[in-house]
Amino acid sequence: MLHWFKKDESHLPEFWQKYSARFDKNQKEQLISETTFVVLDTETTGFDQEKDRILSIGCVKVKNNKLLVADSFEIYLKQEKFNPDTVEIHGLIKHERFETISEEKALQLFLKYIKNSVLVAHHAGFDINMINAAMKRNHLPKLKNRVLDTGVLYRKTRIISNFIDQHKTYSLDEVALAYNIDLKDRHTAIGDAFITAIAFLKILGRLKRKKLKELYKK
């Protein structure tokens, strides 16, 4: 019955169909220790979802408190649009020494890498929106993965006290400082993804929750 409501994806490229086919089961009951998380960060030319472009994507995979260095993901994109204002933040310069690839190729590799893992990012909304905007430009649907935001999760680790602002947003720098994480390679996509991953592991250690769905609860 359900497939009636499923959108017809036959016109979409094969890599999308392969990616999409993995989302067949409900992940909610899954144990955190058995879930693959992809912790990611993007560097962009700016903060405008429409006008700005992704310059690089960095990801690391985390499962059962473990991160395999060989299984990290680091790509640099060829972008015609170039915003000199943001170069300073992340030091990425167009056609710098890195090997760069097209946006389409990048998305293809990215989907192949993330599969149906749960995506994790600091202030995840921004990164996911930027990637979805790129997907749209390349005539692809939105990402289907579940998403967790370490900014939101970090807030859950703090005690409920009248002396703490319960709605404060915490920057990655603040979280790293609180957890004593080295800020090496800060402001590169892969560097920030690694810092976020360590923060994520420490948050999971503190929250002590068992099932994936419990991370989405208050």
Next chain:
Amino acid sequence: MKNSIAHRIADFLKDFPPFNFLNADELLNISEESEVLYIDKGNILFNEGESVHAFFYIVHKGAIQLQKFQNEQYETLDTCDEGDIFGLRPLFAEENYIMNAIAEEESIVYGIPIKQFKPLTESNKKVGNFLIQSFATNTRNPYAREDKGKLFFGNQVIEPVSNSPLFELQPAPIIKKIVTTSPETSIKTAAQLMSKRKVGSILVTKNDVPVGILTDEDFRDSIATGEYSIDNTVDKIMSFPVICYPKTVTIAQAQITMMKHNINHICITEDGTPNTRVTGILSEHDIMVSQGNSPSVLMKAIQRSHSTKELKKIRNKINLLLGGYIQNNIPLTHISKLIFELNDATIKRVISRCVVKLQQEPPVKFAWLSMGSQGRKEQLLQTDQDNAIIFADPPEGKLEETRDYFLQLATKVNKRLMIVGYEYCPADMMAKNPRWCLSLSEWKEQVAKWIKEPGPDEILLSNIFFDYDITYGDSLLSNSLSDYILDLIENYPKFLSVMGSNALRNPSPLGFFRQFLVEQDGEKKDFFDLKKRGLQPLTESARLLILSYKIKNISNTAERFDRLAQLEPKNKELFEGCSYASKALLKFRTKQGLQNRDSGRFIDLSKLNKEDKMKLKRAFKSIKALQDLIKMRFETANVI
């Protein structure tokens, strides 16, 4: 694909043996196949008897304990911290692990792939030798034996593992960061350098080769006696030739040499002769430090420490000392004084180092206040840090600029204290929080608000802040605030009533049938909350009573009760009982905490023996009587 994470790992590894013997390509190659592990406190990386992993490990952050099941209990063989390697068994044998690796604190560990690494141990002799030595001695770093030895641990002496050599035969604790000067330097300059670096000796070198040594003693014998003036050059008064040894010198060799030549220092050179480059220095003092954990040695070590990491190691030794004291039933008054002094010295040392690091003198005078348990001198186990800064009122218009300086200072201090082992306060009650880094006038304004309109939040804050102890800086500032608080309380009696009803909110823990009240819900269901039901009512009542007598500068709960017993002869017995109860409960908590490696706050009653239960009940009787007295005296019934 480029792999920046591998570079990051390699960059960490390159500073630690045996990885420092590898070239950049080799390092990167193993880093690419490495793994990063997060191990929560108390979790196990591998178990005795478990089949070996495809990795061996190096600690990146945190501490891993290696334990073995011996004599019917787990005995700690070694604690590995940053840069130490462990789990080497699979490199040498296909057998199962023979010990447990458990996280003593939250740790990040890097796994090094055996498959990629093993060929390097065969091709690179230095790497192979290092690992064989590490493996054979059952320690992570045969060159860093200074933490080992006769740790004071009561009946539970941590003996070096059965097959490891005697303490005296172990490599000596060599200091690699040496202070040197040239023979032509003036005596005055050399002395200035020594006092700046806080060392008792300085090596005199020429082209990195040792030509003499200058120690505190030489100053006494040659300068203070008037024999030489301070403008002479150091070669006039230095001792020479210098006794040299290679770095493999054992503690026994060093001790014998020192005795024979009547010297306190030995110079370590590349080949052990005075003709090669200096690589380190070995002092009698450092041997003493490595040998024992006596408080005076630890105190000196704290005052001389030059890095946060060093302080952290000293902290671990303090904990061992504490464990030994508790096991040997040394009176708690004595233990708390000692531990307080050591804690206090640690914090002082961190602050004074941070002031230097800021490279700018404080713009005005300030006082660093320790609050909560450290303020009350009751912090035996490491708990959270609670602290604040009072700075003198700055000149007009300079307030924010001045605050900025102190916030910068506090951020540094708070961070280092965290690394040493005092966790951040979960409610951000730390000096780096702009709310608790205030000028004297601002503090007065702040406490006036709490005292004049005491709601639940205000009482809670008063409870935390009114138990302060000045750790560093100008005591005139903290005294002036104390006087202000006491005067104000006299004019606003309602404050004490509210504080009184607050102290009674957790009733005496003995229920109707003289059963213990246990927690009804939450993660700690069925556990007994020793802090909430035992220590806190005592602390809060003592604070309330002592404030009502306008007595400042006694913040320790037991001492407060002792004072109250003097002031009120008719309640002498009650207050003495309370003084005893606060000491007994604190000792109890510390014992529990050491046993369970936590704050000791929650107790599993089913695991207590009869004697302990009786002791607790006796303490709670005193609490009950105390709460009745407070109810009467402060007419709390009218306030609620």
